Amino acid sequence: MENMDSQFIAAIITIIGxxxxxxxxxxxxxxxxxxxxxKELQRLEKEQREFREEIKIANNKFDAMHNRLDGLxxxxxxxxxxxxxxx
Numbered sequence: 001m002e003n004m005d006s007q008f009i010a011a012i013i014t015i016i017g018x019x020x021x022x023x024x025x026x027x028x029x030x031x032x033x034x035x036x037x038x039k040e041l042q043r044l045e046k047e048q049r050e051f052r053e054e055i056k057i058a059n060n061k062f063d064a065m066h067n068r069l070d071g072l073x074x075x076x077x078x079x080x081x082x083x084x085x086x087x
Contacts (some may be wrong), residue, residue, distance in 0.1 A: 077083040 073087075074085050077085060
């Protein structure tokens with residue numbers, strides 16, 4: 001009977017050890033995946049900042065071109081037809 005109890009306890013300890021090993025393995029894999037995900041997120045955030053800067057520059061160029069065309073349009077209307085459009 002004592003032999004049976006010690007075998008049962010040994011089996012329980014072995015099962016608990018296996019579960020702990022599986023959990024530790026999963027934790028390691030998850031940590032590795034999160035590390036890669038974090039690096040990818042940082043890279044994407046950097047690209048997003050750069051893209052926003054490019055959009056700002058393009059928007060400023062567009063506004064400048066629009067203002068030039070608007071001024072040219074006003075000059076043409078004023079000189080050709082005598083129409084003065086206020087800004």
